[in-house]
Amino acid sequence: MRDSELAEIRKLPLFCSMAEENFHVLTHAAYDQTFPAQVQLIEEGAVADFLHVVVEGSVELFADWQGRETTMAVVPPVSTFILAASIMDAPYLMSARTLGRTRIILLPSVNLRTMFQTDPNFAMATISELAASYRSVVRHTKNLKLRTARERLAAYLLTHATSGRRGASFTLPVEKRLLASFLGVTPESLSRLMKSLQDFGVNVDGQRITITDPSALAKIAILSPQMDGPDSNGVTTGIGLPDVNLEPKESPKYPIKTIKEAKLSLF
Amino acid sequence: MRDSELAEIRKLPLFCSMAEENFHVLTHAAYDQTFPAQVQLIEEGAVADFLHVVVEGSVELFADWQGRETTMAVVPPVSTFILAASIMDAPYLMSARTLGRTRIILLPSVNLRTMFQTDPNFAMATISELAASYRSVVRHTKNLKLRTARERLAAYLLTHATSGRRGASFTLPVEKRLLASFLGVTPESLSRLMKSLQDFGVNVDGQRITITDPSALAKIAILSPQMDGPDSNGVTTGIGLPDVNLEPKESPKYPIKTIKEAKLSLF
DNA sequence: TATCCGATTTGACACAGATCAATTTGTGCG
DNA sequence: CGCACAAATTGATCTGTGTCAAATCGGATA
Numbered sequence: 009m010r011d012s013e014l015a016e017i018r019k020l021p022l023f024c025s026m027a028e029e030n031f032h033v034l035t036h037a038a039y040d041q042t043f044p045a046q047v048q049l050i051e052e053g054a055v056a057d058f059l060h061v062v063v064e065g066s067v068e069l070f071a072d073w074q075g076r077e078t079t080m081a082v083v084p085p086v087s088t089f090i091l092a093a094s095i096m097d098a099p100y101l102m103s104a105r106t107l108g109r110t111r112i113i114l115l116p117s118v119n120l121r122t123m124f125q126t127d128p129n130f131a132m133a134t135i136s137e138l139a140a141s142y143r144s145v146v147r148h149t150k151n152l153k154l155r156t157a158r159e160r161l162a163a164y165l166l167t168h169a170t171s172g173r174r175g176a177s178f179t180l181p182v183e184k185r186l187l188a189s190f191l192g193v194t195p196e197s198l199s200r201l202m203k204s205l206q207d208f209g210v211n212v213d214g215q216r217i218t219i220t221d222p223s224a225l226a227k228i229a230i231l232s233p234q235m236d237g238p239d240s241n242g243v244t245t246g247i248g249l250p251d252v253n254l255e256p257k258e259s260p261k262y263p264i265k266t267i268k269e270a271k272l273s274l275f
Numbered sequence: 276m277r278d279s280e281l282a283e284i285r286k287l288p289l290f291c292s293m294a295e296e297n298f299h300v301l302t303h304a305a306y307d308q309t310f311p312a313q314v315q316l317i318e319e320g321a322v323a324d325f326l327h328v329v330v331e332g333s334v335e336l337f338a339d340w341q342g343r344e345t346t347m348a349v350v351p352p353v354s355t356f357i358l359a360a361s362i363m364d365a366p367y368l369m370s371a372r373t374l375g376r377t378r379i380i381l382l383p384s385v386n387l388r389t390m391f392q393t394d395p396n397f398a399m400a401t402i403s404e405l406a407a408s409y410r411s412v413v414r415h416t417k418n419l420k421l422r423t424a425r426e427r428l429a430a431y432l433l434t435h436a437t438s439g440r441r442g443a444s445f446t447l448p449v450e451k452r453l454l455a456s457f458l459g460v461t462p463e464s465l466s467r468l469m470k471s472l473q474d475f476g477v478n479v480d481g482q483r484i485t486i487t488d489p490s491a492l493a494k495i496a497i498l499s500p501q502m503d504g505p506d507s508n509g510v511t512t513g514i515g516l517p518d519v520n521l522e523p524k525e526s527p528k529y530p531i532k533t534i535k536e537a538k539l540s541l542f
Numbered sequence: 543t544a545t546c547c548g549a550t551t552t553g554a555c556a557c558a559g560a561t562c563a564a565t566t567t568g569t570g571c572g
Numbered sequence: 573c574g575c576a577c578a579a580a581t582t583g584a585t586c587t588g589t590g591t592c593a594a595a596t597c598g599g600a601t602a
């Protein structure tokens with residue numbers, strides 16, 4: 009394993025506060041593997057022998073039942089996934105597959121569990137991570153139960169458009185079919201919903217989304233800190249999709265109201 | 276606070292492994308309050324100053340947005356709720372109200388957080404509790420995304436009918452409107468769904484449910500350990516409803532196939 | 543550059559569940 | 573014992589979203 013990667017992992021909230029020596033113990037027993045695209049890393053139901061860390065590429069967490077399948081999250085680098093299963097030495101609740109060429113560090117679960125006893129800081133970091141993950145899923149569940157599909161899409165676009173500091177144009181971090189599945193709709197529906205939001209200040213050009221009128225969108229997707237986050241602390245490991253790529257166009261095609269203005273009225 | 280209650284709380288997975296002295300520290304600063312029915316204990320968005328423990332009665336956790344409301348869980352005695360928010364000193368993501376006369380113990384969050392540093396066993400118990408809670412919500416989310424309303428109801432009935440040791444008759448642990456909301460449907464829909472399951476070996480008489488043909492029901496709601504649990508460990512604090520009251524009738528009105536037989540083919 | 547294959551879009555249609563309104567049932571309380 | 577009110581049911585109707593099928597679009601490869 010390269011030092012540069014170790015350094016990246018070390019910076020994660022889960023590991024940054026633990027003793028250097030303990031970090032070495034943990035990573036010494038680790039495996040480093042690179043996979044091509046569309047490789048299934050984890051089969052739901054299998055026992056969680058490893059905590060996974062994505063260092064390059066990204067991983068889709070999904071679940072299936074009776075031939076149906078749904079995307080639960082997309083994990084970007086550098087972050088961990090399936091922490092809860094590793095800790096409990098329990099079967100995975102979700103399957104995982106690579107999206108594109110992906111590099112994964114595997115930390116044996118058994119080392120993890122002994123480390124709680126050894127390093128109080130690590131235990132504390134784990135608690136924070138799990139609490140944040142839990143809250144993230146609760147938010148997602150509220151989203152699914154309280155909002156219609158269109159409202160979920162509007163909320164998604166609005167939160168991500170405003171997650172960066174300025175600029176109303178960004179590219180979706182994942183394919184639309186994944187976004188659709190994450191939001192709990194079919195790709196066909198997502199396509200139609202996108203179109204229906206054009207009347208509310210959303211311009212779609214392939215993967216590129218431009219929010220021309222955030223305040224119009226905010227009327228559909230009234231954001232709430234309890235549903236749309238973020239949590240004060242910066243843990244990102246919960247259920248969700250990677251942050252969008254904020255790339256304000258040099259010369260915007262469409263009239264753009266300031267995001268700042270819209271942001272003020274969001275919550 | 277009465278000793279008998281303290282003893283009950285002490286038995287909870289979260290507290291049973293910590294040092295006696297530390298448990299005293301934690302509970303010494305605690306408040307003990309009794310509320311009538313339908314009192315809102317927690318307003319979503321408020322800061323989580325206390326960890327709550329239900330010792331008598333029960334509490335509904337719910338969320339609302341734009342005039343819509345949904346039941347997230349019903350917490351039976353004796354168990355804790357909103358652990359994650361307390362730990363993170365973050366705003367509650369869910370509101371809470373009493374169902375019937377309810378007695379609550381309030382443990383100051385700040386004591387909780389210092390206790391992690393002091394008592395490694397308590398830190399470890401917290402980790403387990405959070406991991407289990409996380410997995411519980413993930414299951415619920417899968418349930419919502421992968422199953423239709425009818426399948427969710429069938430799965431619910433089947434899981435709870437078989438959670439006890441034998442007997443296919445039980446009373447619902449909560450009002451039907453709460454069950455409906457938890458399952459993500461309107462009360463009207465739940466009523467119709469119940470009726471539609473009569474053709475599949477479900478008999479409804481008010482709060483009393485009798486499963487006359489588990490195998491027929493199992494064809495609709497194919498259970499999966501990754502969605503319907505339970506987790507190997509016995510933590511129950513996650514998102515869900517209280518266990519049903521299993522009360523086999525003395526002389527069953529309806530022909531009942533053995534549950535044992537059905538159980539074998541469930542997973 | 544031409545080709546191929548999956549992602550996306552579009553259209554027609556079906557259906558699960560919601561909504562609204564009206565009873566009926568059940569239940570706690572005076 | 574019976575009133576009062578909420579829970580539950582039933583019916584009629586509406587609508588959001590899924591399904592199926594058929595184009596397009598777009599990006600990777602030869």
